[in-house]
Amino acid sequence: MKLIDTVKMATTTLMANKMRSSLTMLGIIIGNASVIGMIGIGQGAQELASEQFESLGPNVLFVIPGSRQSRRTTFETPNTLVLSDAEAIASQVPSVENVAPQINGRFLVTVGNRNNNVLVTGVTPDFLPVRSFVVEQGRFFDDTEVRRSVRVAVIGPEIASQFFPNQNPIGQTIKVRNVNFEVIGVMEEKGSFLGTNQDETVYIPLTTMANQLVGRTSQFGTQVSIINVSARDPNSIEAARFQIENLLRLRHKIVGEDDFVVETQKDVLNIVDTVTGGLTIMLAAISGISLLVGGIGVMNIMLVSVTERTQEIGLRKAIGATEENILLQFLIEAVIISAAGGVIGTAIGVGGLTLIALFSPLPTTASPVAIALAVGVSGGIGLFFGVVPARQAAKLDPIVALRSA
Incomplete structure (x- = not known):
């Protein structure tokens, strides 16, 4: 057949x-x-x-407080990095272009009868070039406003739509933990990152965040949640990591395990x-x-x-x-x-x-x-x-x- x-x-x-x-x-x-x-x-x-991860910005490194072991075994963020560490990296590491320390916290934000518990981030003006963020409307705060701990805020687009529907948010006032802040800018839409909505964030000067919202949380100075660093070019990333690690070991007088972790964008992506x-x-x-x-x-x-x-x-x-x-x-x-x-x-x-x-x-x-x-x-x-x-x-x-x- x-x-x-x-x-x-x-x-x-x-x-x-x-x-x-x-x-x-x-x-x-x-x-x-x-x-x-x-x-x-x-x-x-x-x-x-x-x-x-590509949207984080080119040539980015992240200096994270706490050793790898401590970050696996505790729910609280270790307070091992301070603002002076970021300033030392900026002034003493030649392969680094910009340094942007930040302090994160969740606070109640209120406008009139509207309120929401959102992420509030204290940063410096270098945050924009390091993380490739863009201000869509208005402006970002400058170094003078950071030094003076001015109460100004730049809000994410979703914050703008939640609290200021059908009106211009520039010049309006928001309350963060019952402290008044003037809105001076609105960020460009960025999207979510690892479950965090970056468009639902309020950005304020780092010194204002430290002095007026969170207070002193480390005996060695102003504690920071993370230090964002941009290397001069892709070929400088490994050199920047090596120099940052050596600098922080000297500053923290480390003889055993590091009390910080330096991760590159590629490391995290891998x-x-x-x-x-x-x-x-x-x-x-x-x-x-x-x-x-x-x-x-x-x-x-x-x-x-x-x-x-x-x-x-x-x-x-x-x-x-x-x-x-x-x-x-x-x-x-x-x-x-x-x-x-x-x-x-x-x-x-x-x-x-x-x-x-x-x-x-x-x-x-x-x-x-x-x-x-x-x-x-x-x-x-x-x-x-x-x-x-x-x-x-x-x-x-x-x-x-x-x-x-």
């Missing part, structure tokens, strides 16, 4: 049992859609993280890529289990089919069909079911990723490699799990088959 005739016969048999064929394909459909969807979401998360990559593999593996379950379902239904079609098998063998003909027919049926389920599942997975990309910030795309892998694996599963029922059908004795029918 020709292969084309065997394929036609297998297709006709499957079409004659549409409900059973559809239910058999369901496990494969769910498995393929899950694998493609999970891989697409994982890759989208990696891409989104890369975009967010950590996030490792985490998201691991999650993607884990999600794909979990989704792959459903493909395995679908394959077992194919084998189960095909075994039932062999039992139901003993008369057909016996009759075909009695009129001259060989074991190879019977084996090939049942294998082709299993492969058609699995491949068709793979194609439908792929379409559902791609459609789901398209909807996620349309209605969420996650840039999800269906990887051609993931599609080819999912369809290929589903077809292979059909072939693998179809072998047992196909061999059972091929080994049936025609006389026994006709009698049992």
Whole structure:
């Protein structure tokens, strides 16, 4: 019997049992859609993280208080960095271009009868070039206002829309912890970063933050939450890291473990890529289990089919069909079911990723490699799990088959 005739016969048999064929394909459909969807979401998360870290600014280093061990074992931010550390970095590290210390805190912000608990950040004017922030409306505060601890604020665009709908926020007054601040600028939209909405932030002079809102929290000076540093060029990043570490070790008189961490943009991105990559593999593996379950379902239904079609098998063998003909027919049926389920599942997975990309910030795309892998694996599963029922059908004795029918 020709292969084309065997394929036609297998297709006709499957079409004659549409409900059973559809239910058999369901496990494969769910498995393929899950694998493609999970891989697409994982890759989208990696891409989104890369975009967010690129938006931090070029050649950026972050000096973070506390050792790696202390940051893993405590919920409170260690107070090991002070403002004088940032000033020393700016004046004594030749490979550094700008230094922007900052103090973070969450306070109640009030305008009239509107209030919200938002992130308030005390910074210096160097924050703009280091972190690539842009003022869209008005202006940013200058060094004179920082030295004088002036009560001025630059707000994020979402703060502006929340507290000053349909009016110009410039010149208006907001209360931060019951302290009045004049709004002098509105930042350009920046988006979220690692779960923090950067557009829902109030920026005030660092000295105003230290002296009038948080107070003195370290015996060695004004405590800072982080020191943002920009190197002179990409080739200076490692040199800047080395010089900053040596300087701070001398200043802090460190003989053991450092009480600070210097991370580059690339370091943090690598950590996030490792985490998201691991999650993607884990999600794909979990989704792959459903493909395995679908394959077992194919084998189960095909075994039932062999039992139901003993008369057909016996009759075909009695009129001259060989074991190879019977084996090939049942294998082709299993492969058609699995491949068709793979194609439908792929379409559902791609459609789901398209909807996620349309209605969420996650840039999800269906990887051609993931599609080819999912369809290929589903077809292979059909072939693998179809072998047992196909061999059972091929080994049936025609006389026994006709009698049992």
